[in-house]
Amino acid sequence: MTIGLVPLEGGGGYTPPGTQDFLWGSVWPDVLPDWVNKPLIQAVIGFLLVVLFWYFGSRKLQVKPSKGQYFFEFVYEFVRNGIARDILHADYRKFLPYLLALFTFLLFNNWFGEFFFFMYPTFSNVGYAYGLALVSWVVYVGAGFKKWGFGFLKKSLIPEGVPGYLLPLVMPLEFLSVFITRPVTLALRLFANLFAGHLVVLVFVVGGGFLLTYQDNLLYNVSGGVSMLFSLVILLLELFIGALQAYIFTVLTAQYVSTSVADAH
Amino acid sequence: MGSTIWVPQNTLGPLAPHHWSEVIVGILLLLVLTLIIAKAVVPAFEKMYEERSSKIEGGMQRAAAAEAKAEAALAQYEDQLASAREEAAKIREDAKNQSAQILAEARDKATKESDRILESGRQQLAAERAQLVAQLKGEVGGMATALAGKIVGESLEDDERALRTVDRFLAELEQAGTAR
Numbered sequence: 001m002t003i004g005l006v007p008l009e010g011g012g013g014y015t016p017p018g019t020q021d022f023l024w025g026s027v028w029p030d031v032l033p034d035w036v037n038k039p040l041i042q043a044v045i046g047f048l049l050v051v052l053f054w055y056f057g058s059r060k061l062q063v064k065p066s067k068g069q070y071f072f073e074f075v076y077e078f079v080r081n082g083i084a085r086d087i088l089h090a091d092y093r094k095f096l097p098y099l100l101a102l103f104t105f106l107l108f109n110n111w112f113g114e115f116f117f118f119m120y121p122t123f124s125n126v127g128y129a130y131g132l133a134l135v136s137w138v139v140y141v142g143a144g145f146k147k148w149g150f151g152f153l154k155k156s157l158i159p160e161g162v163p164g165y166l167l168p169l170v171m172p173l174e175f176l177s178v179f180i181t182r183p184v185t186l187a188l189r190l191f192a193n194l195f196a197g198h199l200v201v202l203v204f205v206v207g208g209g210f211l212l213t214y215q216d217n218l219l220y221n222v223s224g225g226v227s228m229l230f231s232l233v234i235l236l237l238e239l240f241i242g243a244l245q246a247y248i249f250t251v252l253t254a255q256y257v258s259t260s261v262a263d264a265h
Numbered sequence: 266m267g268s269t270i271w272v273p274q275n276t277l278g279p280l281a282p283h284h285w286s287e288v289i290v291g292i293l294l295l296l297v298l299t300l301i302i303a304k305a306v307v308p309a310f311e312k313m314y315e316e317r318s319s320k321i322e323g324g325m326q327r328a329a330a331a332e333a334k335a336e337a338a339l340a341q342y343e344d345q346l347a348s349a350r351e352e353a354a355k356i357r358e359d360a361k362n363q364s365a366q367i368l369a370e371a372r373d374k375a376t377k378e379s380d381r382i383l384e385s386g387r388q389q390l391a392a393e394r395a396q397l398v399a400q401l402k403g404e405v406g407g408m409a410t411a412l413a414g415k416i417v418g419e420s421l422e423d424d425e426r427a428l429r430t431v432d433r434f435l436a437e438l439e440q441a442g443t444a445r
Binding site: 019022023024034035037039040043044046047050051054055057058061062063073076080093096097098100101102104105125126127128129130131132134135188191195 | 278279280281282283284285286287288289290291292294295296297298299300301302303305306307309310311312313316317320
């Protein structure tokens with residue numbers, strides 16, 4: 001605590017943002033259990049918003065689209081044509097509901113980090129990211145087993161054209177890659193991006209606020225103001241990252257499913 | 266706060282979920298959402314896309330059908346027009362023929378009529394003339410005798426002579442009549 005940039009007055013004052021900012025207590029202490037916290041409420045609200053979104057989006061679909069329908073069709077076709085059909089080709093229809101749910105659920109929850117009232121991305125709590133990655137794992141492993149039976153193991157563990165003497169080396173690596181690394185990276189990529197993004201925003205907002213209200217130091221106040229303004233730019237960046245991560249998670253899931261069900265490997 | 270969990274929070278740090286409920290809720294919400302979208306949203310969109318593409322295809326078919334129909338109607342009208350023209354020509358031809366016939370008949374009739382009138386006139390004339398000649402014959406004989414008696418001053422006793430004179434005169438008269 002002797003770093004000169006942030007002077008402390010009598011040991012109080014500034015506490016830098018950290019992992020403790022991602023811990024939440026019960027939304028209604030002593031009545032509801034600890035795990036009914038803000039991220040959980042957000043996840044449920046996000047879920048409800050997605051349901052509402054698609055309810056309004058698919059309610060009165062017309063052959064000749066209205067202006068509103070154009071928008072929903074755009075979102076739907078973004079996932080349907082841009083992700084599912086591009087990657088899965090003929091099989092896309094079976095996996096489209098999951099990919100749509102995944103993409104919109106991720107997008108809404110990620111953007112919670114930039115919207116008033118929430119100001120916190122749900123998936124910066126790693127548990128939710130684990131949950132989603134686990135479902136994606138079940139989907140792509142399940143799709144592989146459903147199509148190839150136990151041949152799926154052989155298909156995914158023994159790449160074509162690998163000489164026999166390398167198999168003892170390659171098979172464990174392939175196993176690790178297909179069954180362990182993929183879901184873990186899926187979850188951690190999502191979590192880390194949103195966790196870090198939120199932390200950066202916190203640093204700029206909390207630190208900036210502290211400097212802005214610091215007494216008798218004009219330089220601190222000015223730099224605090226600048227940092228507060230800069231946090232808005234970071235928020236815009238986070239909007240982009242939130243959408244990007246939702247897209248990447250969905251695309252990778254589709255990609256994994258595609259490698260599971262593809263004919264020739 | 267991390268006491269509810271068995272994963273050592275101090276080794277995994279923020280990579281450890283704070284509550285297992287996070288994982289479970291994440292999975293449940295995603296599954297329910299997938300179910301809702303699979304049951305309601307995707308079918309609705311796909312149905313609309315199908316309708317749209319079938320409508321476009323149907324529209325194209327309908328347009329082709331309408332075009333074929335229009336062409337058929339045009340051909341029919343042209344047919345009708347051609348037959349109507351033909352008929353009109355035929356009617357004109359007939360009328361021409363008929364008028365020529367009527368004219369010929371009328372001329373024929375008129376000729377006959379005029380011939381008849383002429384003939385009857387001629388007969389009447391001949392009859393009147395014969396009657397006149399007969400009448401004149403009688404009267405002229407008497408008048409001539411009376412005249413001759415007056416001129417000669419004497420009665421012509423000789424009837425025979427007198428009769429001869431009258432006959433000669435009448436013959437001359439007749440000659441002059443036929444010569445005329």
